[in-house]
Structures are given as C-alpha cells and as structure tokens.
Amino acid sequence: MHVQIVLFDGFDPLDVVAPFEVLHAGRTATGGAVSVELVSAEGPREVTGGTGGLTLRATAALDPGRPGWVLVPGASGRIGEPGEEAGEDTVPVLLGRALTTPLPELMRAAMAHPEVMVATVCGGSALLAMAGLLEGRRATTHHLGMDLLDATGARAVDARVVDDGDLVSGAGVTSGLDLGLHLLDREIGPRVAHAVEELFAHERRGIVWRARGPEPVAF
Template identity: 45%
Template sequence: MQILVFDGVEEQDVIGPVAVLGHAGHQGGQVEVTLVMPGAPGEVVGTFGTRFAVSATWNPTNGDVLIVPGGGYGMKDGPGVHALIKDKALLRDLGRAHRSGVLVAGVCTGVMVLSAAGLTEGRPCTTHHLAKADLAAQQAQVIDARVVDDGDLVTSAGVTSGLDLALWLVTRELGSAVAVGAEAVLEYEQRGAVWRRS
C-alpha cells in the first residue's frame, strides 16, 4: 500500500493509516506501506511542521492500494491539497492509477483531489464535513458516513477517520482477525458503520 504525501499534508491523515497498517503487518497481515511523493524523493513538511523523509517516487501504476490524505484545504494559496488540485499531471496520473486497477482511497480533504481528478463524479463518497458542499457541487453523491466503500474507490470523512478507513481496508483485504488484532494493540476500535454499495 502506498500513501501519497506532499507539503501541507495533514499529519494525522498520514500517521493514522501508517500505524494501523503497520500493526496489521505485526498481526500477520501481508502488508507493506510506502510513503511516496510526486517527482523526486525528498522531504515534505506537514500542516503542523512535521517533516517526512520520503525515499520513493510515486509510480501511478505501481502498487495495489493508494491512499491520498488531505491537508490545507482552508488555505487556497498555501501548500496542501489545493496545490495538488492545480497539478494537471498529477490529476492525470491519479486517473491512470485508477484505470490500471489500483484501489484508490481518500482521507479527509484528500477526497477533493480525487474529485478534481474526476474519480468521484456520480459516485458515493465522503470527505471532511467542511468540504462536503464542495464535493456535492462537483457532482459526487455525498454520503454521511465515516467510511464509504464503492469498490475501487474508498473514502473517509475528516482527519481521525483515516484510522477507520485503514481498519476497513485491513478488514476488507486481510481479514477481520488481522483488523481485530490491530485494534487491540492500538486500543482503538473502528467507529461507525461502513457504507458499502450493495
């Protein structure tokens, strides 16, 4: 699984899934987590100043799951998701990843990047409550749930819901026993029902 990081990324959107997936690996799940970034490897600085050393460049057709976190949605001219939304090459690469069979997941306002790439149009999804009106205006079917699973597109609501998204991905891809083991170590249980297309 890959997590796309960038300047202005919300730290919890990254660390929550990293912790869940790491503990899932310790519970016997076959999972490898890699932080990736567009362009050359290097360092990114999160919303609150945390520095992430990233040693891998994102290859859109490499890997089976891509998680896109949010961050900086309230600062249109600063670092964060708005810079990604303006990056036409990155948006094309997100579409290419999705078409190649990569399961694409969005945490918080990372879902707005997926929307800009055309991945949410007409599809059930969710995002941070402060961005839901924007997501609906971009023709998404906004669902009031912490995690929305629409097959090859999985989205979650704001910030801490990244924990729930990651636990759901573990349940879905690695089994409930691995997820329960990760929950026990984390002392955190997935919140809310997952909305899933029937």
C-alpha cells in the same frame, strides 16, 4: 497488500500517520503480507505538512501502475471565514497547489488501472473531486467539504467510511484509523484487523457504508 501513501506540500500529518501505523501494525500481524510506503508525485524528497511544519520523507515516486492501494490524504490548514479571501495557509489553497503538480494525472492513471484501488482520508477525496476524478462516485470527506463533493459531480455520503468498491474514503481526520482498519479487514481478514484494533486500544466508529441491501424507507 501494498499501500502507497501520497505526500504533497501541506498534507495533513494525521491523515498520513494514522493509516500508516495501522497498516504497519498489519504488516507485523501478518508476517509481512502487508507493506506500506510514503511516496510523492515528484519522487523521493522531504515533504512539509501543513501542521507546524512537520516534515516526512517520501522514499519513492508514486507508481500508478503498481497493484495494490494508493492512499491520498487531505491538507492541514485554516478553513477561512465565509467571504474571506483564501490565504496561503488555507486548505483550499493547499489543495489547489497539489492540483498544479503531476499528482492529478498520476492519480488519473492509478484510477484507470484495473489492479489499483484508491483510498482517501478527509480532504483527500476533495482533492480528487477537484481534479474531476470522482464524478458519479460515492465518497465522503470532512463535513465542511461535503458540498464540494456534490458540486464536482461526486455523490457525497454522510458516513465515517464509504466503501465504493475500488474507492474507499474516510471522513474527518481521525477516520484514517477506521479506514486503515477497514482495509485490513477487507483485504486480509477480520482477525488481523481486530488484533490491530486491540493493539491500538481503538474501537472503530460507525458502519462502513456500502451500496448493498435495500434502500431505506424515509424516516
């Protein structure tokens, strides 16, 4: 199981670091069956996040044809007040800048590849939705971005983690822990996921939403 975690200017550090640590611990727990790397659309480079100028290094270019997972984080910045003109440090502007890079087309290629699956944390699904890549797909995001998913043709689901087959999305920032554990559970098995969960002293929250079982009757 290989995971490429994408960095772009203004990324949210916790969206990246939380699943990275979970997956790296999965590597240790499996004797190397899990691998994870930081990548960018432009190739190896220092990438500055949107929280306090924290910088991480992408060690490779995003490869949309490499079998495994590609994980897209959200951006970190101000949300902005209603009616306020979006400033340079706001999440919509940071996501918009990412859309002007090669990232959208690389993600389009990744999502069209039969051996590549995509995961997102927080605003990562909003980024893909803004690029027109989530039409008709079930996904979640930060609660402040749910309307954006619906407006772009995605099918927003109010859950902590949404598993839509080859697309798995996490909600708010800390959901990256739960998403990483779900990927380990799904791809490797519950024993490894549970061991990592215990190591991190973290108890997963909520039920992973899947399109299985009967439709619930309205309460």
